[in-house]
Amino acid sequence: MSTPPTKSGTRDFPKPEFTDAEAGALEFPSSTSRSYNYFTPARMRASMYEDVTVDVQPDPERHLLQGWIYAFADGQAGYPKDWTELKSSDWHTFLDPNGEWEQTIYRNNASAVRQVQNNLANAKAANAYGAWAAGWQEFVARHVGAWMHAEHGLGMHLFIAIQRSAPTNMINNAMSVNAAHKLRFAQDLALYNLDLTENIEGFDGAVHREVWQDDEIWQPVRENVERLTAIVDWAEALFATNVIFESLVGELFRSELVMQIAARNGDYTTPTIMGVGENDYARDSGYTRALFTMLVTDETHGAHNIETLDAWTERWLPVSLAAARHLQPLWSQPAERVIRFEDSLDRAKDRLRGVLADLRLSEPKELSQ
Amino acid sequence: MSRQSLSKAHQKITELSWEPTFATPAERYATDYRFDKSPKKDPLKQVLRSYFPMEEEKDNRVYGAMDGAIRGNMFRQVQQRWMEWQKLFLSIIPFPEISAARAMPMSIGAVPNPQIHNGLAVQMIDEVRHSTIQMNLKRLYMNHYIDPAGFDISEKAFSNCYAGTIGRQFGEGFITGDAITAANVYLTVVAETAFTNTLFVAMPSEAAANGDYLLPTVFHSVQSDESRHISNGYSILLMALADEQNRQLLERDLRYAWWNNHCVVDAAIGTFIEYGTKDRRKDRESYAEMWRRWIYDDYYRSYLIPLEKYGLVIPHDLVEKAWDRIWNQGYVHKVAQFFATGWPVNYWRIDGMTDDDFEWFESKYPGWYNQYGKWWEAYNRLSKPNGHKPIAFEDVGYQYPHRCWTCMVPCLIREDIVCDEVDGQWRTYCSETCHWTDKTAFRPEYEGRPTPSMGRLTGKREWETLYHNWDLADIITDLGYVRDDGKTLIPQPHLDLDDPKKLWTLDDVRGLPFPSPNITLNEMSDAERERFIAEYKVHPNRTP
Numbered sequence: 001m002s003t004p005p006t007k008s009g010t011r012d013f014p015k016p017e018f019t020d021a022e023a024g025a026l027e028f029p030s031s032t033s034r035s036y037n038y039f040t041p042a043r044m045r046a047s048m049y050e051d052v053t054v055d056v057q058p059d060p061e062r063h064l065l066q067g068w069i070y071a072f073a074d075g076q077a078g079y080p081k082d083w084t085e086l087k088s089s090d091w092h093t094f095l096d097p098n099g100e101w102e103q104t105i106y107r108n109n110a111s112a113v114r115q116v117q118n119n120l121a122n123a124k125a126a127n128a129y130g131a132w133a134a135g136w137q138e139f140v141a142r143h144v145g146a147w148m149h150a151e152h153g154l155g156m157h158l159f160i161a162i163q164r165s166a167p168t169n170m171i172n173n174a175m176s177v178n179a180a181h182k183l184r185f186a187q188d189l190a191l192y193n194l195d196l197t198e199n200i201e202g203f204d205g206a207v208h209r210e211v212w213q214d215d216e217i218w219q220p221v222r223e224n225v226e227r228l229t230a231i232v233d234w235a236e237a238l239f240a241t242n243v244i245f246e247s248l249v250g251e252l253f254r255s256e257l258v259m260q261i262a263a264r265n266g267d268y269t270t271p272t273i274m275g276v277g278e279n280d281y282a283r284d285s286g287y288t289r290a291l292f293t294m295l296v297t298d299e300t301h302g303a304h305n306i307e308t309l310d311a312w313t314e315r316w317l318p319v320s321l322a323a324a325r326h327l328q329p330l331w332s333q334p335a336e337r338v339i340r341f342e343d344s345l346d347r348a349k350d351r352l353r354g355v356l357a358d359l360r361l362s363e364p365k366e367l368s369q
Numbered sequence: 370m371s372r373q374s375l376s377k378a379h380q381k382i383t384e385l386s387w388e389p390t391f392a393t394p395a396e397r398y399a400t401d402y403r404f405d406k407s408p409k410k411d412p413l414k415q416v417l418r419s420y421f422p423m424e425e426e427k428d429n430r431v432y433g434a435m436d437g438a439i440r441g442n443m444f445r446q447v448q449q450r451w452m453e454w455q456k457l458f459l460s461i462i463p464f465p466e467i468s469a470a471r472a473m474p475m476s477i478g479a480v481p482n483p484q485i486h487n488g489l490a491v492q493m494i495d496e497v498r499h500s501t502i503q504m505n506l507k508r509l510y511m512n513h514y515i516d517p518a519g520f521d522i523s524e525k526a527f528s529n530c531y532a533g534t535i536g537r538q539f540g541e542g543f544i545t546g547d548a549i550t551a552a553n554v555y556l557t558v559v560a561e562t563a564f565t566n567t568l569f570v571a572m573p574s575e576a577a578a579n580g581d582y583l584l585p586t587v588f589h590s591v592q593s594d595e596s597r598h599i600s601n602g603y604s605i606l607l608m609a610l611a612d613e614q615n616r617q618l619l620e621r622d623l624r625y626a627w628w629n630n631h632c633v634v635d636a637a638i639g640t641f642i643e644y645g646t647k648d649r650r651k652d653r654e655s656y657a658e659m660w661r662r663w664i665y666d667d668y669y670r671s672y673l674i675p676l677e678k679y680g681l682v683i684p685h686d687l688v689e690k691a692w693d694r695i696w697n698q699g700y701v702h703k704v705a706q707f708f709a710t711g712w713p714v715n716y717w718r719i720d721g722m723t724d725d726d727f728e729w730f731e732s733k734y735p736g737w738y739n740q741y742g743k744w745w746e747a748y749n750r751l752s753k754p755n756g757h758k759p760i761a762f763e764d765v766g767y768q769y770p771h772r773c774w775t776c777m778v779p780c781l782i783r784e785d786i787v788c789d790e791v792d793g794q795w796r797t798y799c800s801e802t803c804h805w806t807d808k809t810a811f812r813p814e815y816e817g818r819p820t821p822s823m824g825r826l827t828g829k830r831e832w833e834t835l836y837h838n839w840d841l842a843d844i845i846t847d848l849g850y851v852r853d854d855g856k857t858l859i860p861q862p863h864l865d866l867d868d869p870k871k872l873w874t875l876d877d878v879r880g881l882p883f884p885s886p887n888i889t890l891n892e893m894s895d896a897e898r899e900r901f902i903a904e905y906k907v908h909p910n911r912t913p
Contacts, residue, residue: 012650012651012652012653013650014577014578014579014648014650014653016446016580017446017448017580017647018445018446019445019446019447019448019449019580020445020515021444021445021446021447021448021449021452021514021515022442022444022445022513022514022515023444023512023513023514023515023517024515025515026515026866026867028516028852028857028866028869028872029518029852029853029854029856029857029869029872030516030517030518030521030852030853030854030857030859031515031516031517031518031866032517032853033517033518033521033852033853034511034512034517034521035511035521036508036511036521036522036523036524037521037522038522038523038524038525038849048505048508051504051505051508052500052501052504052505052508053501053504054524055524055525055528056463056464056467056500056504056524057464057467058464058524058527058528058537062525062528063524063525063528063529064528064529065528065529065534065829065832065835066529066534066828066829066830066832066835067827067828067829068541068545068827068828069534069537069538069541069777069826069827069828069830070538070541070542070545070546070824070825070826070827070828071545071546071824071825071826071827072398072399072545072546072824072825073399073546073547073813073821073822073823073824073825075825075827077545077827077828078541078545101501101505102428102497102498102501102502102505103428103432105494105497105498106421106424106425106428106498107425109417109421110421110422110424110425112421113417113418113421113422114422116418117418148385149385149387152385152386153386153387155490156386156477156486156490157394157477158394160473160474160477160489160490160493161394161395161397161474161477161478162474163470163471163474163493164397164398164471164472164473164474164475164544165397169467172467172470172471173467173497176470176493176494176497177497179490179493179494180417180493180494183417183490184417184418184421186382186385187382187385187416187417187418188418190381190382190384190385191378191381191382191416191418193381194377194378194381206384208384209384209387212387213387213388222387222391223391223392226389226390226391226392226393227391227392229389229392229393229394229395230392230393230394230395231395232395232397237395
């Protein structure tokens with residue numbers, strides 16, 4: 001085999017050259033065509049988000065001339081639209097209201113990380129954990145600790161999984177960001193737990209695994225999470241998680257319990273971390289509602305989609321409601337009990353009722369009981 | 370975060386996973402690989418608390434450079450020859466990037482090891498970053514470079530051009546078929562570990578030599594994430610090797626993935642680097658020299674060969690064959706010549722080669738002028754519309770090639786063409802290995818062993834079939850490769866924008882039927898086909 005020529009060993013470098021190849025140097029056909037013209041933006045001018053997201057995942061129904069060139073063993077290829085029971089006249093209509101792309105993902109998550117780190121540093125400097133009420137330490141170790149697993153499980157085995165599945169880049173990217181939120185928040189809680197282990201004498205930093213795996217209070221929640229990850233239909237998984245589970249269990253635990261009672265128990269740190277997770281969910285709930293609103297208002301498929309979503313509500317609401325009800329003993333565990341479980345659950349139900357009504361879905365009887 | 374605290378933090382986050390007892394995650398993507406005997410190991414130790422701020426900082430540097438490039442009028446110095454090829458490259462690459470994100474659940478589902486899931490999850494986020502940061506780079510080019518045509522139809526053109534389809538393998542190959550074949554061997558073990566070196570390191574240095582320092586800024590930032598992805602791939606590879614039954618599949622997949630990556634990536638990046646540059650210093654490395662360093666030495670000798678200690682049979686023959694194609698058989702030159710032949714159905718402009726280029730090519734690839742020089746002279750002679758046809762339709766001694774059914778790059782090394790009836794259709798292949806890929810590897814049985822998870826080659830694989838005997842002007846109109854005056858073509862076989870008379874229009878290419886080689890082949894009798902292939906192999910394709 002012959003070998004390529006070797007370098008001479010002398011120092012050499014490219015010579016810059018003025019080419020005058022900047023915009024406006026000459027006028028010719030298309031010399032001012034300076035926007036992506038293969039999609040119709042939502043407004044007069046495309047947003048940065050649209051420019052960097054739309055049509056990156058091609059579609060045989062749009063521009064993909066030769067079709068998908070690899071298939072699975074069963075012949076399905078690319079991003080089949082029948083990977084969900086829901087139907088759309090044009091899946092590409094969906095745009096993430098959060099407009100998530102590279103810069104927003106890193107700015108928001110880095111900001112969340114900094115917020116958490118600053119709070120923890122301040123709490124440590126102020127010896128804030130020393131003011132915790134009796135029993136609160138155990139509550140945080142056991143139950144705030146257990147919640148990290150729910151976030152991690154959904155991030156790793158639900159949202160990462162389904163971001164491979166939807167028919168457009170806009171939907172899949174939104175779900176990717178949702179996955180990133182869940183995983184980061186789970187780690188936020190885990191590292192908070194580590195911080196507490198290192199700063200509070202006697203804090204049990206290992207018990208959260210046992211509680212999540214075996215404590216009766218948490219088993220229906222774990223069952224709910226595991227069953228959600230087992231859903232094959234990506235839109236059902238998204239709906240059952242971000243609409244049903246998050247309303248009845250996620251917000252119930254994070255907002256209605258931990259964030260309400262922590263301060264009364266001398267803890268101002270935990271709510272700030274939970275608040276970051278709630279902020280993530282507010283964003284994730286936003287894209288979820290926008291997607292399902294598009295689907296239920298679809299002129300051709302709206303009725304079918306409403307019927308399907310109603311069936312999914314019937315299927316998943318009892319599961320999440322049972323999980324929520326099993327958490328009830330947590331409301332009586334802290335020394336300072338400031339709210340009743342039923343009041344908290346009512347608020348969670350009210351929120352879910354509002355979401356279902358906005359989506360033109362039926363209200364299951366369980367929500368009134 | 371200190372190393373000690375990072376280590377503790379990483380140990381803590383390994384506590385997040387658990388063994389499910391009520392239900393297990395949905396199995397969406399099948400694999401024939403088995404990981405029951407795999408050791409558990411996390412290669413990455415990446416904690417999101419440090420990951421997000423680190424990437425944000427990397428982003429800030431990239432966007433700072435972008436602002437600086439605009440303020441510093443970088444586009445007064447960029448070479449149009451280079452920028453035009455970016456219309457192709459940057460239309461392709463965001464799709465493989467986002468496909469890599471979509472591939473992560475395939476690996477996570479296939480490898481029942483939470484230790485490695487964290488690294489794959491971080492890779493998913495990285496890949497979303499890469500896709501959108503590259504789309505944004507292209508947007509900047511569109512806004513500030515002299516000729517935005519081609520950038521403005523980017524993702525549409527990627528979807529309907531033959532060249533985009535060739536590139537699409539480097540993306541669809543990540544997300545379809547056997548989960549480990551696709552998401553680990555093809556994507557991570559070969560594409561990311563071997564070929565991102567030429568994509569994201571060699572090519573940016575050529576961009577800088579052509580006045581474009583934004584491509585290096587963005588792609589080196591991207592490449593700094595790749596080392597983590599390479600660790601993911603290597604870990605899964607080692608885990609797969611723990612089960613003897615996986616060996617046969619790994620050896621099959623290494624052959625397929627290596628060869629397909631070579632066919633696709635070397636065709637594209639080799640062309641960009643050799644034919645997209647104005648830097649003709651004799652000391653500049655040729656693509657062959659870069660390949661020898663980055664792929665042969667760094668990947669093959671330092672990464673693949675050491676795997677032999679695990680008893681894995683490495684495709685030495687295919688590595689040598691790829692090198693032979695690049696160094697002795699003119700693979701890159703033939704691909705560039707083909708791109709330039711097909712200029713009317715591209716969405717970028719292709720500059721002709723000059724005496725300086727000829728001299729450089731001859732010094733780097735002795736014998737180059739004898740094979741290609743006169744063709745490029747003909748290309749220049751036919752570059753301005755003047756009553757003649759585009760070069761593909763003029764007799765310059767160049768016979769339009771057949772497509773390879775597998776890699777979809779044409780069968781340009783003519784003596785290696787393979788013709789076979791597969792699935793009831795006569796198909797041509799660029800090489801024995803591409804023939805094997807279609808006929809043997811992508812099948813539900815491999816060497817007598819059931820491989821029910823293996824993918825299939827599908828789609829309308831020969832682009833010309835879709836426009837069989839259409840008029841060239843109608844094809845270009847249908848593709849949308851027409852400028853905003855409704856008649857001037859986006860593609861041009863030269864870079865002169867100063868005089869509208871030098872620009873080809875639809876009228877200049879009307880009346881030229883464009884036949885499909887594959888349809889024509891299937892219309893031949895057996896004797897005609899045999900004779901045709903024999904002649905194809907010995908056709909010199911040299912301009913007299």
